[in-house]
Amino acid sequence: MKKIKLSKEHKTYIMVIAIYIIVEILMAAGVLSSHIKGLLVPMVYYAIAAVGLNLCVGILGELSIGHAGFMCIGAFSSAIFSNLVKDILPGGIRFLLAFVVGIAFAALFGFLIGIPVLRLNGDYLAIVTLAFGEIIKNVINAVYLGFDGRGLHASFTSASAMGLDAGGTTILNGPMGINGTPRDANFTIAMLVLLITLFIVQNLIKSRDGRAIMSIRDNRIAAESIGIDITRFKILAFTISAAIAGAAGVLFGHNISSLQATSGNFGYNISILILVYVVLGGIGNIRGSVIAAGILYMLPEMLRGLNAYRMLIYSIVLIAMMLFNWAPGARKWRSRVFGRFVRKEAA
Amino acid sequence: MKKKLVSAVMTVVMTAAVLAGCGSKSASSDTFKIGVIGPFTGGAAAYGNAVQWGAKIAVDEINANGGIGGVQIAFQAEDDELDNQKSVNAYNSLKDWGMQFLVGSTTSACSIAVSEESHNDNMFQITPSGSAADCVNYDNVFRVCFSDPAQGAASAEYIGSHGVASKIGIIYDSSDVYSSGITDTFVAEAANQGLEIVSQEAFTADSKTDFSVQIQKAMDGGAELVFLPIYYSEAALILQQANTMGFSPIFFGCDGMDGILGVENFDTSLAEGLMLLTPFSADAKDDLTQNFVKKFQEEHDIVPNQFAADAYDAVYAIKAAAEKADIKPDMSVSDISEAMKGAMVEISVDGLTSSGMKWDASGEPTKEPKAVVISGGVYTLAD
Numbered sequence: 001m002k003k004i005k006l007s008k009e010h011k012t013y014i015m016v017i018a019i020y021i022i023v024e025i026l027m028a029a030g031v032l033s034s035h036i037k038g039l040l041v042p043m044v045y046y047a048i049a050a051v052g053l054n055l056c057v058g059i060l061g062e063l064s065i066g067h068a069g070f071m072c073i074g075a076f077s078s079a080i081f082s083n084l085v086k087d088i089l090p091g092g093i094r095f096l097l098a099f100v101v102g103i104a105f106a107a108l109f110g111f112l113i114g115i116p117v118l119r120l121n122g123d124y125l126a127i128v129t130l131a132f133g134e135i136i137k138n139v140i141n142a143v144y145l146g147f148d149g150r151g152l153h154a155s156f157t158s159a160s161a162m163g164l165d166a167g168g169t170t171i172l173n174g175p176m177g178i179n180g181t182p183r184d185a186n187f188t189i190a191m192l193v194l195l196i197t198l199f200i201v202q203n204l205i206k207s208r209d210g211r212a213i214m215s216i217r218d219n220r221i222a223a224e225s226i227g228i229d230i231t232r233f234k235i236l237a238f239t240i241s242a243a244i245a246g247a248a249g250v251l252f253g254h255n256i257s258s259l260q261a262t263s264g265n266f267g268y269n270i271s272i273l274i275l276v277y278v279v280l281g282g283i284g285n286i287r288g289s290v291i292a293a294g295i296l297y298m299l300p301e302m303l304r305g306l307n308a309y310r311m312l313i314y315s316i317v318l319i320a321m322m323l324f325n326w327a328p329g330a331r332k333w334r335s336r337v338f339g340r341f342v343r344k345e346a347a
Numbered sequence: 348m349k350k351k352l353v354s355a356v357m358t359v360v361m362t363a364a365v366l367a368g369c370g371s372k373s374a375s376s377d378t379f380k381i382g383v384i385g386p387f388t389g390g391a392a393a394y395g396n397a398v399q400w401g402a403k404i405a406v407d408e409i410n411a412n413g414g415i416g417g418v419q420i421a422f423q424a425e426d427d428e429l430d431n432q433k434s435v436n437a438y439n440s441l442k443d444w445g446m447q448f449l450v451g452s453t454t455s456a457c458s459i460a461v462s463e464e465s466h467n468d469n470m471f472q473i474t475p476s477g478s479a480a481d482c483v484n485y486d487n488v489f490r491v492c493f494s495d496p497a498q499g500a501a502s503a504e505y506i507g508s509h510g511v512a513s514k515i516g517i518i519y520d521s522s523d524v525y526s527s528g529i530t531d532t533f534v535a536e537a538a539n540q541g542l543e544i545v546s547q548e549a550f551t552a553d554s555k556t557d558f559s560v561q562i563q564k565a566m567d568g569g570a571e572l573v574f575l576p577i578y579y580s581e582a583a584l585i586l587q588q589a590n591t592m593g594f595s596p597i598f599f600g601c602d603g604m605d606g607i608l609g610v611e612n613f614d615t616s617l618a619e620g621l622m623l624l625t626p627f628s629a630d631a632k633d634d635l636t637q638n639f640v641k642k643f644q645e646e647h648d649i650v651p652n653q654f655a656a657d658a659y660d661a662v663y664a665i666k667a668a669a670e671k672a673d674i675k676p677d678m679s680v681s682d683i684s685e686a687m688k689g690a691m692v693e694i695s696v697d698g699l700t701s702s703g704m705k706w707d708a709s710g711e712p713t714k715e716p717k718a719v720v721i722s723g724g725v726y727t728l729a730d
Contacts (some may be wrong), residue, residue: 034443258671265430
């Protein structure tokens, strides 16, 4: 039989498609509980965000802990759009346009923030992105946005200060967020977005631009000396990374009808959570990010049976997984135990 | 290489099979199933735990007395960590368990998110403490506590009609639905009551440790009363910081203030004279309250707060309505919800948080607010 040589990228696509098919079969067979069904879309959007962040952290080599802020922009801009047009446009086109809006806004802000921020390196960059993420969340919490016959109205004080006409609706109600967004997101669309994201990121890495980006990561001075435009490639990678986080945000915003910019949704804790997915899955390892996001999102929900102990056990599992994956001793032990196994299979 | 791929696929299949095994428990038809959702871990755990324990006591009492119309109640509580999405996850998890009545969610934002789901499923939902106006947008959702608008208006009315003060400073949490909701209606009603708002200063969930600026503004404005429509943990800090700044107006809070005496390392003498509008006071002398407080303390070593009382009343409201509508456990969730909608507006419940509580079809309760003053380190009813 002819040996098929599968590249790393292809295996990632096959893994995602296989998971999709299996889940769809299980759903059709009715064995998936509604609890699990409710977890599928969040799991996928965190995986998308992790892939996006991996582009920034693993490929570009710049630590960002503000990606929840870009998710926030994607979620809110697209949810506002969907609420504005929900009576005018049919579901499919509306959601497609919502993606365009959410991704465009996240990319725009990624670009604008990237210009000053990417002059910095390492820790400094991390701190500034953290601050930007928080600013985005707090600004959204302060804005009131309404719509009536005369157009859009905005206020920074209260919903009543907008002076809406009688038939007007408040869309973004400050800290109370957006209510009544149509729930357009589903597992199929989410998986499709994940596949497109993987396609974009993996092809970018393999391309000439990708090699330029990685050369900046590996040695900035050498890269500059061979004529690579550092600023341009840094901003390119950062903007794409922000746009992907925005796409994850669009799914977030359309998977739950009541959306608020709370710390639990888009705070720096969530930025760090996404970073944990990236680090645990392996920095620069795109497939690892998807797997880590899937497992780590599901884990605390799977542990519901343990009641009060579950957050404790979740933390312990996190530490154990990190050691198992990356501690030198554990890696040696792994290759000793499983190494034999793999070699036999390969033969 | 191909074998490796096969093994990878097998792993995925097996994992999926394990995940699938977690769900789909069949519903038994000889018990009623009541689910509770709230934050049992994290910063707001005090509220979620109060709700779950309060509801549990009511369930145990009802079961000991023969259940709802002779049918025993099964009880399950799920954590939402104060997160909308997790709250929906918890709801789905309870649905798999076979829940027929939902007592929850504990907090407003989570309750709104869950009500979208329960409305789709037409599941009967009664939130003990989700006070935001939007919590009861749907006809299948009822609540036990006052709504935020009602609390804000009632506070302003109480201050105005009892002549407590005329110059008011407000410190509120603009990032919190509960706090900003009360503030909005308080300000609106204050104008009708002839109260003067001398300062209205906000903080957010991310900057809730230093309140000196907000307190200074209230001081500069000459506030006689500072209205704190916030939760007790921040209020405790405000009281401490106001004390060190030598500012001692009357402090006035809403139901979120309940629990301030239980804050660790808090000098309770600072709370002396603090007024709060709450439907429940643990030192009330009636048998029902005394009995509940005793049981609660036996099991959990702390004095129950208003959240526990709301949850307790929620379970009894379910019992009253279910018996009124003659609901049987083998009815579908949707049928139960339809019957409950009709029965809820007909019942009257004598609960911990009010006697003769009634509901209208919008889901709002009718009950009397009580003002409580802290004196001598305990809550006492104000006139």
